[in-house]
Amino acid sequence: MERLPRVVVVGAGFAGLAAARALAGRPIDVAIVDQHNFHTFEPLLYEVATAGLEPTDVAYPVRTIFGREPNIAFRYGKVGGIDLDARSVSLEDGTRLDYDYLVVATGATAGFFGIEGAARHTRPLYTLADARRLRNQLLGVLEEADAHPERFDGGPSFVVVGGGPTGVEMAGALVELLSVSVRSDRLRIDPARTRIVLLDVADHLLTAFRSAAGGYAAATLRQRGVDIRLGQRVTEVTANGVHLADGSVIRADVVVWAAGITVEGTLAASLPAPTTGGGRVEVGADLSLASHREVFVVGDAAAAPLGHGKEGVTPQLAQGAIQSGRHAGQQILRRVAGQPATPFSYRDKGIMATIGRRAAVAQLPRVPVIGGTLGWLAWLGLHLVYLIGFRNRLLVLLNWSWRYFNWPSGPRLIVEDVPAVTPR
Amino acid sequence: MERLPRVVVVGAGFAGLAAARALAGRPIDVAIVDQHNFHTFEPLLYEVATAGLEPTDVAYPVRTIFGREPNIAFRYGKVGGIDLDARSVSLEDGTRLDYDYLVVATGATAGFFGIEGAARHTRPLYTLADARRLRNQLLGVLEEADAHPERFDGGPSFVVVGGGPTGVEMAGALVELLSVSVRSDRLRIDPARTRIVLLDVADHLLTAFRSAAGGYAAATLRQRGVDIRLGQRVTEVTANGVHLADGSVIRADVVVWAAGITVEGTLAASLPAPTTGGGRVEVGADLSLASHREVFVVGDAAAAPLGHGKEGVTPQLAQGAIQSGRHAGQQILRRVAGQPATPFSYRDKGIMATIGRRAAVAQLPRVPVIGGTLGWLAWLGLHLVYLIGFRNRLLVLLNWSWRYFNWPSGPRLIVEDVPAVTPR
Numbered sequence: 001m002e003r004l005p006r007v008v009v010v011g012a013g014f015a016g017l018a019a020a021r022a023l024a025g026r027p028i029d030v031a032i033v034d035q036h037n038f039h040t041f042e043p044l045l046y047e048v049a050t051a052g053l054e055p056t057d058v059a060y061p062v063r064t065i066f067g068r069e070p071n072i073a074f075r076y077g078k079v080g081g082i083d084l085d086a087r088s089v090s091l092e093d094g095t096r097l098d099y100d101y102l103v104v105a106t107g108a109t110a111g112f113f114g115i116e117g118a119a120r121h122t123r124p125l126y127t128l129a130d131a132r133r134l135r136n137q138l139l140g141v142l143e144e145a146d147a148h149p150e151r152f153d154g155g156p157s158f159v160v161v162g163g164g165p166t167g168v169e170m171a172g173a174l175v176e177l178l179s180v181s182v183r184s185d186r187l188r189i190d191p192a193r194t195r196i197v198l199l200d201v202a203d204h205l206l207t208a209f210r211s212a213a214g215g216y217a218a219a220t221l222r223q224r225g226v227d228i229r230l231g232q233r234v235t236e237v238t239a240n241g242v243h244l245a246d247g248s249v250i251r252a253d254v255v256v257w258a259a260g261i262t263v264e265g266t267l268a269a270s271l272p273a274p275t276t277g278g279g280r281v282e283v284g285a286d287l288s289l290a291s292h293r294e295v296f297v298v299g300d301a302a303a304a305p306l307g308h309g310k311e312g313v314t315p316q317l318a319q320g321a322i323q324s325g326r327h328a329g330q331q332i333l334r335r336v337a338g339q340p341a342t343p344f345s346y347r348d349k350g351i352m353a354t355i356g357r358r359a360a361v362a363q364l365p366r367v368p369v370i371g372g373t374l375g376w377l378a379w380l381g382l383h384l385v386y387l388i389g390f391r392n393r394l395l396v397l398l399n400w401s402w403r404y405f406n407w408p409s410g411p412r413l414i415v416e417d418v419p420a421v422t423p424r
Numbered sequence: 425m426e427r428l429p430r431v432v433v434v435g436a437g438f439a440g441l442a443a444a445r446a447l448a449g450r451p452i453d454v455a456i457v458d459q460h461n462f463h464t465f466e467p468l469l470y471e472v473a474t475a476g477l478e479p480t481d482v483a484y485p486v487r488t489i490f491g492r493e494p495n496i497a498f499r500y501g502k503v504g505g506i507d508l509d510a511r512s513v514s515l516e517d518g519t520r521l522d523y524d525y526l527v528v529a530t531g532a533t534a535g536f537f538g539i540e541g542a543a544r545h546t547r548p549l550y551t552l553a554d555a556r557r558l559r560n561q562l563l564g565v566l567e568e569a570d571a572h573p574e575r576f577d578g579g580p581s582f583v584v585v586g587g588g589p590t591g592v593e594m595a596g597a598l599v600e601l602l603s604v605s606v607r608s609d610r611l612r613i614d615p616a617r618t619r620i621v622l623l624d625v626a627d628h629l630l631t632a633f634r635s636a637a638g639g640y641a642a643a644t645l646r647q648r649g650v651d652i653r654l655g656q657r658v659t660e661v662t663a664n665g666v667h668l669a670d671g672s673v674i675r676a677d678v679v680v681w682a683a684g685i686t687v688e689g690t691l692a693a694s695l696p697a698p699t700t701g702g703g704r705v706e707v708g709a710d711l712s713l714a715s716h717r718e719v720f721v722v723g724d725a726a727a728a729p730l731g732h733g734k735e736g737v738t739p740q741l742a743q744g745a746i747q748s749g750r751h752a753g754q755q756i757l758r759r760v761a762g763q764p765a766t767p768f769s770y771r772d773k774g775i776m777a778t779i780g781r782r783a784a785v786a787q788l789p790r791v792p793v794i795g796g797t798l799g800w801l802a803w804l805g806l807h808l809v810y811l812i813g814f815r816n817r818l819l820v821l822l823n824w825s826w827r828y829f830n831w832p833s834g835p836r837l838i839v840e841d842v843p844a845v846t847p848r
Contacts, residue, residue, distance in 0.1 A: 054480045063609035394822070398818070
């Protein structure tokens with residue numbers, strides 16, 4: 001009997017999972033590879049970083065996700081390289097995974113735009129490890145400020161670079177972390193003298209939203225004590241602070257980098273294909289490479305055309321990743337069935353961002369911007385729906401209820417190092 | 425106005441927390457110091473190690489525990505030394521904490537009895553970090569066995585050294601981890617060819633229990649596939665296996681060290697006081713040092729006399745730690761009030777151990793040994809009661825229900841390194 005078509009999916013983020021799901025239960029051998037044995041729900045990483053949620057709450061094992069899909073196998077390991085001619089992916093543990101179709105969903109990493117010191121002295125927020133490192137640093141600084149107030153001129157200073165959804169959500173969550181630390185943990189810190197600064201080079205926040213959203217977010221954050229500085233370009237970051245183009249320096253104990261992401265330096269960037277801004281790989285209408293039609297690039301790594309005859313590329317958001325991943329999976333099914341390719345088209349389902357407790361902005365198609373508690377409930381509901389696994393939904397709802405009802409929120413644990421063991 | 429008496433409690437384990445609690449709400453300045461910002465519920469570490477529970481479930485922030493006790497302050501940091509003459513504790517960050525009374529509750533560490541290679545090639549299970557390291561190694565080995573079966577002669581081999589409660593619970597939990605990994609995660613491992621070996625030098629398990637308990641535990645574990653070897657003395661541990669006194673070698677991919685603990689090398693051991701077996705510090709009837717009556721040593725670190733005129737010392741269990749810690753706190757209150765000291769006396773509330781799913785042994789005073797589901801329910805109930813924080817109880821109950829009803833149990837996450845930041 002002739003063997004089944006083999007598909008290798010690299011990356012278990014939103015895009016990779018969606019691609020594999022589209023192939024579930026079909027006569028196809030699917031192997032999904034990731035360097036972590038879990039999927040990370042990235043939209044909530046800022047909650048982990050500010051101890052509102054636990055790492056467990058936003059991570060879900062890939063094996064559990066596909067536990068009932070016998071044609072989808074998980075491989076835990078790092079990809080060493082791709083041999084496009086031999087059509088095989090090699091893992092660092094020496095394994096070779098041959099494929100007939102390859103889906104590259106390796107995502108992006110923090111983009112520092114060559115700003116001096118940014119990579120070294122700031123904390124990005126793109127992986128679970130990023131979030132845990134940032135949490136340990138935030139909680140560590142708060143403990144140090146409690147033990148040695150004299151070391152902090154006035155109080156600790158937290159700077160968030162980037163006024164997009166991540167930056168706005170981070171700033172809002174920092175306000176909450178501070179109030180919980182002082183109110184419930186009795187840290188001897190004067191909130192009035194603790195600074196949370198939110199910087200952006202644009203003249204308003206949430207530029208991807210309609211301006212009403214940015215205005216609302218700015219007003220809400222300012223009212224909660226966040227020092228918002230717009231039209232500010234960062235020129236350098238040092239161990240002590242952030243230097244701006246106007247020559248001023250903001251002292252910072254922690255700098256959160258939410259200014260952008262890049263595909264450069266990732267596995268996808270090594271593919272023989274032209275790239276657009278941010279190193280995103282150019283793909284055809286069906287999301288495959290012009291040079292290798294059997295290779296699809298999806299999610300943040302790809303510059304997927306919007307389709308519908310619209311100009312531009314799909315935004316690097318969860319919904320873009322899910323839609324492009326699913327499309328790639330469907331195209332593989334069509335190819336196997338000998339059907340012609342169909343073009344990808346991005347469907348905007350709207351964007352949302354929380355601004356901390358009981359406030360969010362939700363911008364849905366053909367609906368005015370929703371703010372306040374209503375927006376927050378919409379945001380909460382949507383994220384609960386998209387979280388993988390009933391258990392996680394329950395845990396997150398539990399944690400949020402805690403916070404909402406003002407019980408001491410999720411445990412603010414500072415958990416030390418332990419090595420992960422990947423197959424040798 | 426004359427200042428309040430100052431008490432420093434070193435260690436936020438069961439003993440340290442109990443000592444601080446006894447002083448809550450009294451006209452005394454209490455500072456409790458720990459190198460972690462959380463209390464660890466040690467009896468459930470084996471569940472974390474086998475991915476049945478998450479680290480969060482068994483850890484609780486010290487600040488949250490005393491959030492409503494204004495006279496108890498938490499200090500996050502490592503103790504560098506104790507100046508008994510100056511009556512001050514110095515932290516590694518340079519802080520000096522002066523005291524009128526000192527409570528040393530620094531616990532113990534794994535004891536390797538000088539067995540060659542044991543410290544290097546085995547995993548103890550005494551801290552949250554130990555549990556997370558062990559989990560990562562266990563899950564890593566299972567992933568490797570799935571990816572490279574040829575590297576495992578037959579199948580992976582797990583060896584547990586020590587047939588006390590920790591070893592028995594570990595072996596039982598390993599059986600469950602294996603069955604979940606194969607059943608839910610579809611790891612390509614043959615449970616029949618995977619070995620779980622439980623070693624002890626004694627001729628029966630659970631020597632601290634009445635013999636009926638050990639017999640029941642052995643029968644249950646054997647019936648679940650655990651290879652129990654009694655009367656076996658370990659002479660050496662290498663990267664590949666465990667060497668026994670009879671010259672035989674057991675190949676091992678992971679060796680769990682549950683053979684004992686020691687106080688040697690800990691802060692308590694540096695006190696000017698005689699020590700008993702395992703480096704436990706000899707204390708007077710009121711748990712203070714003969715040479716420094718203002719210094720109390722409690723918990724695993726102390727050789728607290730049983731009292732009631734009974735010979736022997738308090739066992740190194742949670743209940744001994746709680747009772748001795750509370751007693752020290754009460755003695756401090758009496759001293760401050762000018763009342764005479766009262767002798768400590770240990771009250772045995774019984775001992776328990778799970779043997780995995782729906783089986784446990786509970787030995788209560790004046791009651792025959794309870795086994796099976798009844799024992800398991802007793803064990804479960806007791807541990808839920810002693811867990812700190814409603815949130816943790818709920819989470820643990822949730823996780824256990826998951827397992828009990830055969831849903832995929834707690835996420836089997838392999839989470840990588842991130843550094844903890846302690847005050848500089």
